[in-house]
Amino acid sequence: MIEDDVLATHRQEIRRGTIVLACLLILRHPGYGYALLETLESCGFAVDANTLYPLLRRLEKQGLLTAEWNTDESRPRKYYVTSPDGAELADILSRDWDELHTAFTKLRDDE
Amino acid sequence: MTTLTDRYVAEALRGIPEGQRRDIELELRSSIADAVEVRLRTGEDESRAEVEALAALGDPARLAAEYAGRPLHLIGPALYLSYTRLLKTLLTTAVPLVFLGASVVGFARGGPAGRALWEATGTALTVAMHVAFWVTLVFAAVQRAPSMRDRRPARWDPATLPELPARRIDRTSLIGGTSVATVLICLLVLVQLYGPVPVISPGLWESGWLYLAVVFAAVRIGFDLVGYYVGWGVPQAVAHAVMGLAFVVLGVWVTAGGALLNDAFLEAMGWPEGVVTWVVVIVVVLMAVNDSINGFVRARRRKA
Numbered sequence: 460m461i462e463d464d465v466l467a468t469h470r471q472e473i474r475r476g477t478i479v480l481a482c483l484l485i486l487r488h489p490g491y492g493y494a495l496l497e498t499l500e501s502c503g504f505a506v507d508a509n510t511l512y513p514l515l516r517r518l519e520k521q522g523l524l525t526a527e528w529n530t531d532e533s534r535p536r537k538y539y540v541t542s543p544d545g546a547e548l549a550d551i552l553s554r555d556w557d558e559l560h561t562a563f564t565k566l567r568d569d570e
Numbered sequence: 571m572t573t574l575t576d577r578y579v580a581e582a583l584r585g586i587p588e589g590q591r592r593d594i595e596l597e598l599r600s601s602i603a604d605a606v607e608v609r610l611r612t613g614e615d616e617s618r619a620e621v622e623a624l625a626a627l628g629d630p631a632r633l634a635a636e637y638a639g640r641p642l643h644l645i646g647p648a649l650y651l652s653y654t655r656l657l658k659t660l661l662t663t664a665v666p667l668v669f670l671g672a673s674v675v676g677f678a679r680g681g682p683a684g685r686a687l688w689e690a691t692g693t694a695l696t697v698a699m700h701v702a703f704w705v706t707l708v709f710a711a712v713q714r715a716p717s718m719r720d721r722r723p724a725r726w727d728p729a730t731l732p733e734l735p736a737r738r739i740d741r742t743s744l745i746g747g748t749s750v751a752t753v754l755i756c757l758l759v760l761v762q763l764y765g766p767v768p769v770i771s772p773g774l775w776e777s778g779w780l781y782l783a784v785v786f787a788a789v790r791i792g793f794d795l796v797g798y799y800v801g802w803g804v805p806q807a808v809a810h811a812v813m814g815l816a817f818v819v820l821g822v823w824v825t826a827g828g829a830l831l832n833d834a835f836l837e838a839m840g841w842p843e844g845v846v847t848w849v850v851v852i853v854v855v856l857m858a859v860n861d862s863i864n865g866f867v868r869a870r871r872r873k874a
Contacts, residue, residue, distance in 0.1 A: 492597060493604035509628045512601065513636035516594075528596075534604070537597045 478506050478514065480556065483541050483549040486524060491536040515539055523548055574620055575602055581630035585638050594637055602627070645709045648718070653709045660701050662796040663809035666789045669694035670813055673785045674820065683781040690785070744798045751787045758783070771832045774824070786817055790861075797868065807862075807869040814858035814865075821854040 481504050485495060492512055499506055518524045523545035529538050541549065579598055583591055602623055609619035627633065635642050645653050672693040676686030712718065758780075762768045770780060793810050796802070824830045825847055836846060 492601040493608075497608075507628065508601070508605075508626060509633045509636065512597070513633070516637065517639075534600050535596060536600055537593075 474504060478504060478511075479518070480549060480552040482511075482515070482518065483523065483545050483552070486539050486541045487546070487549075489527075489538040489540040491529075491538050495539075518545070574624060575599065578602070578624050578627070578630050582633045582637070584631070584634045585640065586634060587638070590637070641713060643713075645706070645713050646718075648724075649709055649713055653705070657702065657705050658800055659803070659805050660705065661698060662800055663805045664701060665694050665698045666792050666796075667809050667812055668697045670785065670789050670816060673782060674816065677782050687781065687785065741798070744794050747794045748791050751790050755784060755787050768832050769835050771829060774829055782820070786813070789813055793865075802865075802868050804866075804869045807865040810865040811862035814862040818855055818858045821858075822851050825850045825854070 478499070481499060481502065482495065485498055485502075490498070492508075492515065495515075496506070496508055496511055499511070515524065515526075519526050519539065523542055524539045525542045526537050526539050529536050579595055579602075582598060583595060586594055602620075605623035605626065606619045609622060610616065614622070632642070634640075669690055672690035673686060676689050677683065679686070758769070762770055774780060790813070793806070793813070796806060821830075830850065831846060
């Protein structure tokens with residue numbers, strides 16, 4: 460019987476590294492803070508708002524996202540979109556992910 | 571927007587550099603408004619919606635720290651081990667010596683021995699607290715330097731591993747050293763009080779200066795304990811040697827001045843005073859030199 464805390468920690472650990480890749484992929488189409496949060500949640504990536512918003516800023520500072528204020532709608536919103544550097548990183552991370560997937564499958568099948 | 575959001579945003583903007591404030595504020599307000607709107611759509615009551623949305627965002631101070639890239643710890647994993655090692659070295663070398671020095675000064679000034687010891691303890695504690703405070707402050711400041719942001723700990727070199735036994739002095743040495751020091755002091759006291767002829771001159775005994783010998787023995791035992799429980803290296807050996815030097819200087823000064831030995835004792839021994847003085851001086855010097863050399867040998871054992 461696994462304790463809830465232990466289970467939650469391990470599940471969180473395995474998801475933690477995936478948020479950046481998920482954001483880079485989702486933001487190939489422009490998106491803003493709260494909508495991105497909802498999209499991530501519906502895809503199964505649970506992330507806190509107070510982690511996501513600073514993360515978006517950090518990615519923008521690192522040049523992986525470009526941001527633009529959109530004043531068309533009722534509320535001004537800051538839209539992020541994946542930059543070319545960001546797309547490149549997304550490719551690298553996706554390849555890493557695939558390699559890991561192959562490795563895990565092989566490990567499981569070797570049983 | 572109502573004042574709750576205003577209060578939240580104000581807290582979350584604390585410590586954010588001027589250039590980014592406007593941008594972060596607009597985005598944050600926008601995100602909060604979005605969250606509230608979603609809750610309103612699902613039929614939640616308006617005041618509840620705002621409270622819940624802000625609660626979901628969490629402690630604004632955390633948000634501010636994340637935005638500004640400030641660490642939420644005083645000293646992080648990269649610096650922590652260096653910090654504890656430095657603190658241990660400084661506390662195990664400086665504090666015993668300060669205690670010793672303050673005792674000597676206290677005794678030299680005259681007055682009751684108890685007060686000298688009490689003040690020496692106070693001084694030693696004050697020094698210990700200052701060392702701990704300033705070292706911690708410096709490390710906390712370094713942790714907040716911009717280059718430390720994503721620093722990984724420095725690569726560890728196996729050559730720095732200490733020799734076995736892991737505790738730099740082994741248990742037999744510890745017990746031996748402590749016992750010898752204690753037995754000598756007890757012997758001295760017993761002979762003085764109950765022996766046929768007191769060895770130490772009564773004037774010196776009564777003035778309480780001999781308590782200084784007890785202080786030296788205590789500091790010596792303290793160094794042994796440090797070597798057993800904390801570790802022994804060149805800094806500790808140096809401090810130990812300084813203590814030995816102080817012992818020699820005081821011992822020789824007191825003996826050569828004729829103040830140490832009781833005249834009655836000298837008569838009973840039948841040796842001329844000059845000879846006895848030299849014997850005592852030589853014994854004291856040899857003891858201190860042997861002890862100090864031992865200290866350095868132990869420290870040397872650490873290198874490969």
